[in-house]
Amino acid sequence: MPRRCGVVFALVALATxxxxxxxxxxxxxxxxxxxxxxxxxxxxxxxxxVFTRDPSQDLVIDRVTGLTPLIVAASSVLPLASDGVATANxxxxxxVDLLIDxxxxxxxxxxxxxxxxRLVANNVREAARLQxxxxxxxxxxxxxxxxxxxxxxxxxxxxxxxxxxxxSTDWICPVAGTVKFYDSWGERRSGNRRHEGVDxxxxxxxxxxxxxxxxxxxxxxxLGGWSFxxxxxxxxxxxxxxxxxxxxxxEVEAGDVIGFLGDTGNAEGVHLxxxxxxxxxxxxVNAFPIVDARCTDRIPMGTSLYx
Numbered sequence: 001m002p003r004r005c006g007v008v009f010a011l012v013a014l015a016t017x018x019x020x021x022x023x024x025x026x027x028x029x030x031x032x033x034x035x036x037x038x039x040x041x042x043x044x045x046x047x048x049x050v051f052t053r054d055p056s057q058d059l060v061i062d063r064v065t066g067l068t069p070l071i072v073a074a075s076s077v078l079p080l081a082s083d084g085v086a087t088a089n090x091x092x093x094x095x096v097d098l099l100i101d102x103x104x105x106x107x108x109x110x111x112x113x114x115x116x117x118r119l120v121a122n123n124v125r126e127a128a129r130l131q132x133x134x135x136x137x138x139x140x141x142x143x144x145x146x147x148x149x150x151x152x153x154x155x156x157x158x159x160x161x162x163x164x165x166x167x168s169t170d171w172i173c174p175v176a177g178t179v180k181f182y183d184s185w186g187e188r189r190s191g192n193r194r195h196e197g198v199d200x201x202x203x204x205x206x207x208x209x210x211x212x213x214x215x216x217x218x219x220x221x222x223l224g225g226w227s228f229x230x231x232x233x234x235x236x237x238x239x240x241x242x243x244x245x246x247x248x249x250x251e252v253e254a255g256d257v258i259g260f261l262g263d264t265g266n267a268e269g270v271h272l273x274x275x276x277x278x279x280x281x282x283x284x285v286n287a288f289p290i291v292d293a294r295c296t297d298r299i300p301m302g303t304s305l306y307x
């Protein structure tokens with residue numbers, strides 16, 4: 001745009017100079033002392049004369065001004081230059097509008113971020129207030145009542161975890177093959193123990209699969225014999241024992257072979273003793289509802305696997 005403005009200013013200056021020259025110009029007959037009416041026909045109407053500014057010099061310079069073509073050319077250029085300036089102004093106004101819009105959006109974003117920060121701060125304060133009230137309430141009850149409330153809360157979390165896996169399509173039955181089982185949770189075992197798992201009866205050598213993603217390690221258990229420990233990505237703990245051999249260890253995905261069915265340890269017959277501990281080892285729950293929902297290749301108890 002500065003270049004176009006310079007062209008306009010130059011054309012205006014040229015037109016002004018030419019008009020000034022035309023004002024100073026006079027017909028030749030004036031300076032020759034003849035009457036304009038009787039002037040010689042040889043004098044061209046386009047001829048003009050100028051004289052120097054110094055009065056001591058009588059030199060008269062004869063020239064042809066040719067003003068009309070210059071004025072016409074200047075008149076045709078000026079509208080074009082004006083159109084260019086108008087276009088540049090419109091573009092400049094468009095840029096200004098974009099900048100104003102960007103500033104408005106930025107201010108809106110700042111206001112939204114400030115509102116979100118206030119909401120988070122309010123939630124944190126509310127959570128702290130509720131936690132403080134909960135702690136105060138616990139302090140006001142007896143130890144027996146507190147233990148009962150905490151146990152009930154843990155039971156609710158355990159039931160929620162069992163339902164979550166029972167309804168999950170990602171959970172894999174830990175035995176790849178036909179199995180039979182029943183709900184033996186809590187049954188008495190040797191040494192006055194309670195059964196804390198579910199026994200999946202199958203054929204020797206059937207693959208044992210990782211039910212979920214996680215990390216697997218193998219070891220010898222004094223009761224169960226060859227066993228696996230699986231710590232899931234969500235912190236849950238899964239345990240299986242009586243294996244006849246090991247499979248993949250380390251990081252595994254659901255469905256990877258991590259062992260093979262057997263009867264090592266104190267097992268009575270070939271089966272997989274299978275346990276689930278939501279949230280980590282030491283919190284065993286009845287895994288029967290999970291395998292009952294997800295292990296579909298199943299026959300009734302009392303039916304032979306070899307038939």
